[in-house]
Amino acid sequence: MTVTVLILLLLALGAVGFFLGRARAMAASQGDMRRLHSLPNFYGWHGAIMAFLPALFFLTLWSIAQPLLIERQLAGFFPAEQFENETDRILLMADVRRVAQGIDSAVVAGALTPDQAIALNIADDDVRARLAEVGVALGSAVTAEVLQAAQSYRELASTGGLFRSIFTILIALGCLAYAIKITQADFRARNRVEAVALGMLMLASTIAILTTVGIILSMLSETIRFSTMYPFADFLFGLTWAPTFQGNSQLGLLPLLWGTFYISFVAMVVAVPTGIFTAIYLAEYASPRVRSVVKPLIEVIAGIPTVVFGLFALVTVGPFLREWIAEPTGLGTSGSSVMTAGIVIGILQVPFISSLTDDIMNAVPQSLRDGSYGLGATKSETVRQVILPAALPGIVGAILLAASRAIGETMIVTMGAGASAKLDLNPFEAMTTITVKIVSQLTGDLEFNSPETLVAFALGITLFVITLGLNVFALWVVRRYREQYE
Amino acid sequence: MDDQLMTERLVDAQDIKITARGVQVYYGEKHALKDVDVDILTNTVTAFIGPSGCGKSTFLRCLNRMNDTVAIARVEGDIRIDGEDIYDSRVDPVQLRAKVGMVFQKPNPFPKSIYDNVAYGPKIHGLARTKADLDGIVEESLRKAALWNEVKDRLKESGTGLSGGQQQRLCIARAIATGPEVLLMDEPCSALDPIATAQVEELIDELREKFSVVIVTHSMQQAARVSQKTAFFHLGNLVEYGNTSKIFTNPDDPRTESYITGRIG
Incomplete structure (x- = not known):
């Protein structure tokens, strides 16, 4: 029985548990629901949860443990010297699994009868060719040990699968029976169901945190590997970025860091004033009718995929800046430039900043506006001296959020700023950013064992640290102003 | 009562500060205030009483054109301060509001320091040339609002x-700081406890020496305690206007009597 079928079965048992639990509670109430501790549905849910959850938990554990145990069993088929290191063992076990699965799918496809499959041996059959017929491609010819191990794997897996199904169903039935047995009028089903619900809420909240931790750990381990192959100080303080795939690469971070900050700076110079002025207009000056049209229109920008913005940078903004500004002033001849990418990223961030700022300004109490107008302040004085200061923590948060998005932006930079890593002050020169280089170091067919590819992880960690620093700074600013104002 | 009558006789001799004739206010389709005529005297506390939604706050907000900030509000009629029509197109509502200060129902100090709260009005109207001038205005306003001793060591x-009562007195100090001639108070004690209320009421009585005070209140005891003149509003009409002692002891209109004895509300 496959895992899918088992889970469907468990769900069916859960449904049965729901109706049994509910029916038993109704019976126990003797027609008067007030006798029950909880509402009847809670007894139903209790039955369903008891039938489903423990069995699912067992099934998960078994599914994790089984392959590990089988691999340990199979180690006996191979001479110890083949297991000298971890990589060899993983490759060998992958071969075994592949052959085993190949034979299984050959049986399913009808190319082999079950008996023939068991009787396969390396002397009489060309196993690789037989498996190729049913669409299972193997990298190399199958050795006698691998075939033997694969046969053993199939046997163990099928026995394991059988026990797995039996135990899972037994556990489900056992727990279900127990749940029905303890369902009495004074049984506190609601408390137990709500405890499970609480557990699910907590699980959901930890998933995001655990994922973050996982990302950091995986990047960190690859970064450490990178630092064993390439001097880390050279990476951090190197002024040249020149990866070659024959070795002798120069992998200096600074040109990329410079490009990232330069482009983000230009983007924020465009986005912050535009966004905040837009928000001030929308929140304080625009009539409700104008607002109801303009606000959604601006927010449409946020929904445009960044690659479309990239196209806009490539075919419109870039050539425009080159022909009208860069070439006449002699600053450059390239359409791809810091300005192109920065301006387009800035436009992309405008709705972000304006929308958040607008919400924050609307949240400033009307009583503060009245107070200011009541003292004879004009609208602009009120905005500048009362509303903006009151909304400042939120606005700083919005700006920093936009800044971390600008720093992480990839597509527009690729298409608008080019891919040459340079340390240059001229904003009409092509430059590039950390994100673009992460992509370019990892695209193509490559192995994760050279500094040229592993540097991507070091770059990723750098980016992570920068955005983390920005967020910490944002929190600090917000807290500082909170202390002063509230 | 003799004291009260004494002050009323004094008040009757006062000059008229604000005249309102035939004031109508519409909120969209709703006719919120109908044909109100009132004379408000200098150095007098005038109380507006009446049940919720009767138009007393609406009328108060006409006196400094705060209704201008409400998009759907429309004001008709003639309101003059010192003989000058405040709805004339040449009058800048911003300057008017510097002359007619306002204190709101809920204390609404700005999220700034105590000093900056009081200095806000003088700064935007350019009333102080030097920092020392400004310090002087702030101190004087806080003293008039009976708050100086409590906050002088923590102006920053x-x-x-501050506590609710202190916040309301700060808002009063803020309104005084622009040097107004009239002070409008929209239920200034409704968010305060009895002790803070007593402090603010005492303050209102002192403010009468310098300003005309107009106060909207739901508490008839408060109206009786602090005011010399009382106007009773009902369903958008000004029902009766006269000396406070007369309104509370011998009203002309049966509706006024019903309201102050608690039969309508």
């Missing part, structure tokens, strides 16, 4: 950190 702390 946030105004929102």
Whole structure:
């Protein structure tokens, strides 16, 4: 029985548990629901949860443990010297699994009868060719040990699968029976169901945190590997970025860091004033009718995929800046430039900043506006001296959020700023950013064992640290102003 | 009562500060205020009483054109301060509001320091040439609002950190600081406890020496305690206007009597 079928079965048992639990509670109430501790549905849910959850938990554990145990069993088929290191063992076990699965799918496809499959041996059959017929491609010819191990794997897996199904169903039935047995009028089903619900809420909240931790750990381990192959100080303080795939690469971070900050700076110079002025207009000056049209229109920008913005940078903004500004002033001849990418990223961030700022300004109490107008302040004085200061923590948060998005932006930079890593002050020169280089170091067919590819992880960690620093700074600013104002 | 009558006789001799004739206010389709005529005297506390939604706050907000900030509000009629029509197109509502200060129902100090709260008005109207001038205005306003002794050592702390009663007195100090001639108070004690209310009421009585005070209140005891003149509003009409002692002891209109004895509300 496959895992899918088992889970469907468990769900069916859960449904049965729901109706049994509910029916038993109704019976126990003797027609008067007030006798029950909880509402009847809670007894139903209790039955369903008891039938489903423990069995699912067992099934998960078994599914994790089984392959590990089988691999340990199979180690006996191979001479110890083949297991000298971890990589060899993983490759060998992958071969075994592949052959085993190949034979299984050959049986399913009808190319082999079950008996023939068991009787396969390396002397009489060309196993690789037989498996190729049913669409299972193997990298190399199958050795006698691998075939033997694969046969053993199939046997163990099928026995394991059988026990797995039996135990899972037994556990489900056992727990279900127990749940029905303890369902009495004074049984506190609601408390137990709500405890499970609480557990699910907590699980959901930890998933995001655990994922973050996982990302950091995986990047960190690859970064450490990178630092064993390439001097880390050279990476951090190197002024040249020149990866070659024959070795002798120069992998200096600074040109990329410079490009990232330069482009983000230009983007924020465009986005912050535009966004905040837009928000001030929308929140304080625009009539409700104008607002109801303009606000959604601006927010449409946020929904445009960044690659479309990239196209806009490539075919419109870039050539425009080159022909009208860069070439006449002699600053450059390239359409791809810091300005192109920065301006387009800035436009992309405008709705972000304006929308958040607008919400924050609307949240400033009307009583503060009245107070200011009541003292004879004009609208602009009120905005500048009362509303903006009151909304400042939120606005700083919005700006920093936009800044971390600008720093992480990839597509527009690729298409608008080019891919040459340079340390240059001229904003009409092509430059590039950390994100673009992460992509370019990892695209193509490559192995994760050279500094040229592993540097991507070091770059990723750098980016992570920068955005983390920005967020910490944002929190600090917000807290500082909170202390002063509230 | 004799004291009260004494002050009323004094008040009757006062000059008229604000005249309102035939004032109508519409909120969209709703006719919120119908044909109101009132004379408000200098150095007098005038109380507006009446049940909720009767138009007393609406009328108060006409006196400094705060209704201008409400998009759907429309005001008709003639309101003059010192003989000058405040709805004339040449009058800038911003300057008018510097002359007619306002204190709101809920204390609404700005999220700034106590000093900056009081200095806000003088700064935007350019009333102080030097820092010393400004310091002087702030201190004087806080003294008039009976708050100086409590806050003089912490002027740099946030105004929102004060207690409710202190916040309301801060708002009064803020309104006084622009040097108004009239002070409008929209239920200034409704968010305060009895002790803070007593302090603010005492303050209102002192403010009468310098300003005309108009106060909207739901508490008839408060109206009787602090005011010399009382106007009773009902369903958008000004029912009766006269000396406070007369309104509370011998009203002309049966509706006024019903309201102050608690039969309508």
